[in-house]
Amino acid sequence: MQLRDALDDYKRHEGHDTRFPGERRSTTGLFSGFGGRLVHVERDGSLRDFGYPLTGRNGVDRSRLGLRVDDEMYWFDADDTVSQTYHDSTALVVTERETPFGALTQYDLTIDDAHVTHVELGEGSEADVELVAYMGFAPNAQDTRIGQLRHEDAVELYHTTEHDFVGSATDFSDLHGQVPIRFAEVLDNTTVDLPRPVSEDRYEEDRLSGDLVVFLLFESGRTSLVTLLTDKGTTTRETALGRLDELAAEYGDVAALQQTAEAETLDLPDDAPHADAVAADIRVLRLLSAETGLRIAGPDFDPYYAHSGGYGYTWFRDDAEISLFVNEVSDHAGLGLDAWTNRSARAYLATQQSDGTWPHRVWPRDGTLAPGWANGRLEAGDGVDYQADQTGSVVTFLASVLDDLDGDLCDDVVTALDAALDGLDDTLAADGRPVACQNAWENMNGRFSHTAATFLGAYAAVADADLPAETTTHAKEQADRIYEAVDDLWADDRGIYALRECETGELDLRYDSASLALVAAHRLYVRIGNIDDKRLDRLVSHVEETVDNLWYDPDESDVRGLVRYEGDSWRQRGQGHEKVWTVSTAWGAHAAASMTGLLRQKGDERAESFAMITDDLLSLVLPDGPLCMETGYLPEQVFDDGTPDSATPLGWPHALRLATVALTDELGIDVSAQAPTLAD
Template sequence: MLSTSLFPAGITGNSSLLACISASGSLQRIFWPFVDGGQHLGILKTGLLLPDNQTIWLDDPAWAVRQYYLPGSAVFVTELAHPGLEVSVSQHDFCLPHLDVFCRWLKITNLRPGSLAGRLVIYMSLNIDESVQYDGMYIENNLLVQHRRRVFAGLTIPGRVLSGFHCGRRHTPSDPWAPALRGEFWGGRDNIKEGAAALAWELGPLQSGQTEDFPVLLLFAENARQLADLLDRAASTPAGELFQETLDYWRTFLTGTPQPPEHVSIFAPSLMVMKLLSEKKTGASIAAPEFDPAFQASGGYGYCWPRDGLYVALALDLAGKHQEAADFYRFCRRVLNPDGSFHQRYFVDGSWGSSWGQQRDQVGAVLWGCAAHYRLTGDRTFLEEIWPLVQSGAEHIRQSLGEDFLPAPSMDLWEDQFGQSTYTAAACSGGLAAASFLADTMGEEQQAADWRSAARNIRQAVLDRLWSPSRQSFVRGRRHNPHSCYLDERLDSAVLGLCFPFALLPPDHPLMQKTVAALESCLWNHSAGGLHRYEGDGYAGGNPWVLLTLWLAIYHTLAGHPARARELLGWAENNASPTGLLPEQIHKDKGGPAWVLPLNWSHAMYVLAALALAGRYNFSSLEFRV
């Protein structure tokens, strides 16, 4: 298990540039030109060099830290106070909405009774595209540049003249780290391979109570000329205007979204997370900022799964963000395989990610989402654009049905079992029902009839083959191995998909009611609360999942149990990070984030649960009857 310190305290970005900030306020990871990569951060440390001291880095544990988002924005604030130094630092981290520039706006305040003078120090050594090979580094006109192939990163403080600098090679005698601690800057202007630089700017003198601003810019471009142009554009605008432009962008994005119920605390932050993790150039959304690129404890999270993406797109659609939702379905149209299937997961540019099996549920889920988007918007141009996806995807599912009328075996949505899962059957039936609705709209009567018949057959097969009389519940599915096929009678929370979103069964259907009762009896965590995935789940410690608990909240809202739904929504809020980010899992014994932060799917389910509870949208209008 990896340490939870790998998970960010906050994220910010512009839907192509994505930055992760640690609990100490350090820049932890930064991704560009896409939200999934490359990842370029090696080391970026900020410190103060004061008289009679060595450089004190701002991530030193002696600093007291407070962190939060400015309301209605992706501006992440870290407030630092050092009682020994009698100095406070306010750090506002944000990315410019329309320029690939990360801004760290530092405000340093003298808390001493007398004056204060010193230096601001930054040490930077990037691992461009996660590599220490072939990079170059140089300083020119108060701008530090580190580059490798088609990535040029520049760091500067506009309007400030460097008072000291040195470029060297990390882990060698020329490394400027140790000299910078002592306040020594040797003046080297360039380096090749594993570049490292220390930069200094004069601070003060500040009178007691006085504050000085340092807007540090980290810029990304494809070549030196583009970097220079980008710097000209960013540096020509005062930091306060860049800050206000960013605030206005986010507040405009959140304007017009449905108002959630009272006391729902992380609705707007959830929309912000979904926007940050959606790539604006392609429409793809990633599961989470990548934290495990070496696959030490997982298969990685910085990828787009059509499965997760459906719930993110649906939440955006219901929150009135139709363009972002449509862009996701257009991405799905572009990456669909010729046979109507999806690869398991993708990089956001559409190239294949590593995988361990096909997930047929993703096809059905995306078909359902396309129809939901059309029903919400009535956008005929969109329908005509994605119609080839609908035709290919629906036929892929229909042709996969066996004599048992269940979809052919594939990996389940949890990606750890090969067979005919109940969730996959629900997604495929719901997807075919949605496709038949779209076919009717397009005047394709025969296709509509074929897909409607197939959807009915899958639904009946679920009732006939995936219900367990002994468990009084729908169960995980039929498991396949080279020698046999048998009913896996373990309970699995994913069967909630039978009701929402795919509507094979209404919430008041007796079998659905019995299933939910069984899930809450067997999979509820009685120490920290929350719903586990399935019986015997040991992944990442076998903890309760936030998205499943919120899925249960949606069911209870649809079933007419708002008090229970509100209780479950509150549980999710109570187990968010201190800055309002939702994890994949919470610790099974003590609560609080345990694994993956933030998880896009968790935030999507929070938005869906909040909207359902508020009655802001009639979810039954998204049912596609067969």
């Protein structure tokens, strides 16, 4: 998304109740792409690349598809789409619509660095029809200083190293360039509809712009448009043009697209619990992954940081939890995802800092440091602007999967864990709790319950791992210290562990969904230590009170679930109340399931009440639940009226849902399709 597009969107949506102006949204439409390139297919058929963080190639920034009949233009965004779905459990997007000229079906599949859009007309459609595609490319993330080269049956668009190609299975009947939005138009109050008329008598417009309009003939009622993103240093022009021809020839029919898509699909066991949810979760996590194994948090809807700090990066907190959950589910359900675990482990080894910790966030394509605001351990100063829970999460994953790793990789992880323990020790205060740092939500400093939970889980996982006795003994001692120190955060009058200890020494008594991580941490701790009755009672109270007080059930729609924390004002727009978060709701379900497991280990009858809470919360994020979109995606947040907001799909809640489904199956918790709400 270029600045001109962001400003145009700002003019269109300034003052909107649920849309933040200047963003590129993915709350509708579907994504395709398992090879790094990530292409969004909107319901109106338009395409946009979101894969820059995954590949370093920017690709398509804006587009519009339609038909030309007798020199008259009909754009697909003129009417609502009839339907848009994935083909079975694949990443092949199928979009069906009715046009004034007959039915039409659009098939979209991203294949490595290429994307194929195949369009077929229904029987009885107009014979003299052309497909028209307006596409704006931004090679090297530039919207100016772009050139075009016209080849016999393809167009090449380039800035410096990134060269993007457009071709067709049926050749172009016509094509021309477009000039971008002019300065005066950017400053004007009115918006600009693209594409423009064919020519405005500017001799350079066909060659010095990333915008292109192409017209494609239909043959036997079908045609295909192919785009290919390349780097000059790795792909020659001749190779790229040859591959473009091969793609156009190979994917000129639906069967070929379906066959390729099905070959990339994970085969789930017949008895997999909630197979539809598991398939959707695995697909989302694959869509968000780079070849390194690192993932973006979600499609970056706000590249100019207009209303957030961006989402197209790898955070080690949620990425390591995703890796751990995938490994657990793979082992439980027999998904055969060992390669994911190995790849994640290698990526974390490559990104570990010299002090044994992990930084705020990195680019997933190569693990290099990404822009951030929590790099205190890389800067001079007191290090408060450091998110210690991220290192704790990686340590938990590496220690937990150690037995699943082979040979040199296992040895390298052992070495990394030694260094990581030094990093954890350095950020553990004398009183047994982590030092003041930033929280999981990245908007406060203090000494947080959530950070303490990640440290408890990390040390417990190391103590339980097949490591030298000196290492496990030290980790056990540190875990015991944290176990005792956690009670410093207990707020007896509220029956919860406080959100944090503030700089003043006072406890912040707000309810916080991140603090629910304490339960999973104690499930790790119980493997190497004893949880006494007092602690168990406090955990029971903490989960009950946190879930009850973060529960929100607005009257405007079917939306209901947990808000992020008490008093959360972020991205409210005009709502005036905390928004429901899918992460928090799924986290609540996972914590309740974990609590069920802990209590059953103790033979405690209270376990069954938490099984019911698990049922209530998990049902909200399952495919038929009110927080799960028709696409199968979980957005980060939802407005009261049901409008999804922020990064969509977000990897973290999908991983939490995946893990909770597996845990409920392991514990024998029956999750109903239409569970009663907690309010009942």
